[in-house]
Amino acid sequence: MIGALGAGGCTYKSVEFDGELVSGLSISERMTMANLAMEMGVKCVFTPTDDKAEAYLAERSSRPYEPIVADADAHYARRSMWTARPSYPWWRALTKSTT
Secondary structure (H helix, E strand, O other), rough: OHHHHOEEEEEEEEEEEHHHHHOOOOOOHHHEEEEHHHHHOEEEEEEEOOOHHHHHHHHHHOOOOOOOOOOOOOOOOEEEEEEOOOOOOOOEEEEEOOO
């Protein structure tokens, strides 16, 4: 993604990762994606709250929380679908992008 969007390509924007790939990732792997997204200048990263996230939080805190979910009618500045490929930075494939 950084190869396509560039360093600073998401400066002061929020990024939401979702889909089959994200749901298959561990919490640690999701955190790694969020950390790497900072290289694009993002302000914050969201991933859906699922059973893995619930279990992770339950193991670490007894405080109540409310999941953050995008509004059904949320406006996105850009939506992109990516194809997962081997982890070489120079291999990237943007499959669909709409603005």
